[in-house]
Amino acid sequence: MVLALRAAGLFDGVSPTPAPRPIVLIDGDRIVSVQTGGEPPTGAQVIDLGTAWLMPGMIDAHQHLCFDASADPIAARDDTAMLTQMRRAAHSALLAGITTVRDLGDRGHGAVRLRAEGGELPTILAAGPPITTPRGHCWFLGGETHGADGVRAAVRDRAEHGADVIKVMVTGGEMTAGTYPHLAQFGPAEITAAVSEAHALGLPVTGHAHGAPGIRLAVESGMDSIEHCSFLTADGAEADTELIAMLAGSGTVVSATLGHLPMPGYEPPPRIQALLVKLSAVFLEMSTAGVDMICSSDAGINPAKPHGALAHSVSHFTELGGRHLDALRGVTSRAAEVCGVGDRKGRLAPGFDADIVALRADPLADVTALREVAAVFKAGRRI
Ligand SMILES: [Zn+2]
Structure with missing residues (x-):
């Protein structure tokens, strides 16, 4: 009927x-x-x-179902406990109106396994373990490799496991001790290898990049999207106007991982407040320059980012100066195109x-x- x-x-x-x-x-x-x-x-x-x-239904182009949005999201769990956590996270996203989740980093291809088990879940698009350097950002998820050949093999491995997107950690990240968000982890040969191998297999490739050297590698290699794109420096954040112009003229989309739950009574320490001001200026410069941006959440990585928090990402996008309609399209039609499902979602x-x-x-x-x-x-x- x-x-x-x-x-x-x-x-x-x-x-x-x-x-x-x-x-x-x-x-x-x-x-x-x-x-x-x-x-x-x-x-x-x-x-x-x-x-x-x-x-x-909303599309969150950047979540981590295996992170539980606790104060210690990377705590060790066995596979059964991890899958239980992933199911809970996916279901809470669905209840918040997020009917498609792109998981940009798990352990042991948990997102593909969860999808295969079925049940009342959002559509799950999976990256598998993010490709990273030895002891690089999120190495504990199992995606360490090195050299162009190693990167190509890692891309093929994810495709064979049923991945929908390739995720590469181009720079270090805050979550991983001993890595540097403002510096590139991989060289041009490795990043170019990742992009060409992924595209040869018909898969989009997205790069985690905070600092300008990593952002430049992602744009110059023709990555489909860049996660975060925060222009972090060693001691703050600063827009690179020439690079932003290049980004705006490229086909590379920025997945701006924004938003968090309201935290009544919480006052960030002065260092973080100063950084937030700089990050806001970076966002506004990208938006003004016409960089193609979508909204995503990076849900799971801390208690202020549970798996249904995408609506707060959309609000944050507009508060920072992004256009209202771009924010809405950035969790619907444009997000669908970036995730490779624009013909049906x-x-x-x-x-x-x-x-x-x-x-x-x-x-x-x-x-x-x-x-x-x-x-x-x-x-x-x-x-
Ligand atoms: Zn992430």
């Missing part, structure tokens, strides 16, 4: 113009039509969502997957509406 969702308004994932009094018709797991006004066809099962607004349109969120208010009027989820439909089924 055809299912008809009625609501007060609709954001289709692309258009800045809201659609009033929509009726979305769903057959099985697909959307068959989106109409404004009128009546549903006779015989359809109607769910009237009253004053709610519909939008495409991120839009409410005929032929697209029936992954739909109902919100209590209009997201085109106020992005904080994304925090107020009234209902979630995954592949046509109400969660």
Whole structure:
């Protein structure tokens, strides 16, 4: 039987113009039509969502299901405990309206295994263990390698395990002692090898990069996207205007890992406050220069970033000066394209997957509406 969702308004994932009094018709797991006004066809099962607004299920292009958003997210766990944690994380994302999760780093291809087990889960796109240098950023996830040949073999290994994207740790990261976020870990030969091997296998490749040397390697090698892109330096953060111009003119998209839960009463120490001011300036310079950016969360890495926190990433994006519509597209249609699923996700349109969120208010009027989820439909089924 055809299912008809009625609501007060609709954001289709692309258009800045809201659609009033929509009726979305769903057959099985697909959307068959989106109409404004009128009546549903006779015989359809109607769910009237009253004053709610519909939008495409959100897509978080950067999560870590294996990190539990605790104060010690990398604590050792056996495989069974890790998969239990990953299922819990994925389900909480789904309840928050995130119907597609791109996992950008796990251990032992846990995300692919979780997907194979099935159940009430978001669509999971997986990277497997991030490719890193010996004792480099997130080495404890099992992705250490070196040399161009080693990197090529690592890319092929992930493809054979069913990965949807290749994740390379181009620079060090805050989470890993002994690594340096402002410096590149790999050289040009290794990064170029990663990109060419991934593209030869039909996979997108995304690079974790904080400092300018790593960002430059990612852009020059033709990576599809850059995670963080924070322009961290040894003692702060500083935009590189020439590199940002190159980034804006490239096909490389920035996945801006933003947002956190409100922390009432918490005052960051002065050093962090000063850094946040600099990071805001970097973001604004990229946004003003026309760098193509999407919103993502990096959920799981600390207690302020649980797996359903993507709505806060969207708010943060606009607070920093990003355009409202870019923020919304950055968790729907544009995120879907960057994740390689733009032909079936991120839009409410005929032929697209029936992954739909109902919100209590209009997201085109106020992005904080994304925090107020009234209902979630995954592949046509109400969660
Ligand atoms: Zn991450």
